[in-house]
């Protein structure tokens with residue numbers, strides 16, 4: 001295992017450095033990604049492959065129509081295209097920890113939780129990236145109010161379809177590396193449920209902020225105009241990364257429940 005961890009660390013550092021150089025990760029995000037990647041490969045090469053597959057597909061989608069999306073979501077979303085450490089860990093820590101513990105202990109339940117949390121991250125990323133690329137507006141999941149695409153808690157038909165494709169992308173890759181079909185399918189379903197939880201949390205408890213100068217909603221602490229935004233709703237401090245951690249956990253739990261129901 002030690003030599004595999006060393007090989008994994010080398011590979012993870014190489015990929016994280018490339019991603020930092022290409023602008024997909026910030027410096028702190030690259031460090032976090034290297035740590036998550038090392039842990040994943042230390043678990044198994046299959047687990048490392050799943051992480052790389054998620055990273056490559058998500059990064060490609062983030063770049064797709066990047067300028068259009070930046071113009072549509074600037075001032076609204078908390079963070080731009082470069083992922084920082086908190087974002088990387090919010091999306092990848094449960095996957096790597098649960099996966100590694102699952103592989104080392106032989107627990108398929110823990111592995112399914114890890115896979116389901118990665119499927120959630122993929123479903124959420126696909127929904128956001130495709131939704132904002134294709135549609136200028138979306139509807140709030142509870143009120144139905146029309147808002148700018150990319151707003152937390154908003155949903156669209158194309159985004160929902162993309163979330164299913166994103167979860168299926170991870171479930172399919174898991175099948176390729178030999179995951180039991182029922183567990184992979186359960187994780188795919190859990191991923192869709194997790195992305196749905198992400199939207200619900202985004203519409204209810206996620207911190208909402210408002211720029212007094214522009215009189216417009218924003219998820220940023222400092223608006224594009226340079227004015228400090230103030231909290232207008234939701235739980236203070238429960239921001240995008242916290243929502244991602246919670247929805248990843250929901251996705252993992254739904255996955256293992258679905259798997260234990262059908263196995």
Ligand SMILES: [Zn+2]
Nearest residue numbers: 211214223225
């Ligand atoms: Zn402003």
